[in-house]
Amino acid sequence: MVMEKSLILDAPQIKQKIRRMAFEIYEHNFKERSIVIAGIAGQGYVLAKLLAKEVEAISEIKIVLVQVWVDKEAPQQSDVKLDCELKELKKKCIILVDDVLNTGRTFAYGLKPFLNIAVKKIEIAVLVNRSHTLFPIYPQYTGYELATTLTEHVEVVLGKGSAVYLK
Template identity: 25%
Template sequence: MSLDILFSEAEIGARVEAMAYEIAEALPARMLAVPIMTGAFIFAADLLRALYRAGVEPEVDFFQVASYGEGTVSSGNVQLLREIRADVTGRDVLLIDDILESGRTLTYARKALMDRGARRVLIAVALEKPHKLVVDIAADFVGFQSPDRFVIGYGMDYAGKYRELPFIGALDQA
């Protein structure tokens, strides 16, 4: 396997700071932020700290879902592993995920929040692969456009490995 760096730690840091100010302009300071675990944990932590610096003080709760398992292709089935506990009725929610690829996970999570009575659900993702979408959904805030390669690092994994990398890389299996 070979690894190419797509987005450096410095590039990611600068983009996350810029995203926080974009979000601060679009959402109220007391919104609910809902990261989707596990892949979004590093991006969510960085984004939440950047939101604080931008004057936003969100309440935070977590969804945990799975769709990849041990492979490099989504199974197509979204499994809910952890439910949020916060009351979303009438609230503005920022759904945070690592990557918008097929769109299934974010569609599932957005629908769950809207079904619970959220006033509005906006989506922030570190990466977007718009050419891979299989459902009609768009992110409101996007860190980077990703090439059609299997990405790892910055919280994203391959079979539980590489999450700790401070950059986003592409893994080529040769």
């Protein structure tokens, strides 16, 4: 059985969404000297790098880029790891980034290390929000809202041949 997939966003549309999200991040954080953009490993981290590049291009804000490893299959049994020291994040604004927000589970567990230190605020950025949240996670920055069924799958490809597909 071949899975049909529909193109939702092409590369220029994705670039435009990321640029708009970067302007929104700047608008909400223009008084900050630096902010932390923390991407969930995989496409979330790729998106975080693209957002960081755009924010730096339009503002004087220094971006601290952090990668967050969450075991999406068994988040309760595994530690959430960061590629930096927690003390580097104290009193900073944290923006946690992933490619797709489905139930909110990955974001909920991805927040865990940031809850152990005193941060100014934590915000969520996502390229595609499917709005099936089971956890109290609401993105402040959304590239695209997409109404889907629970059985449908959203595939995000960032980098060469960027696209968002619905399967």
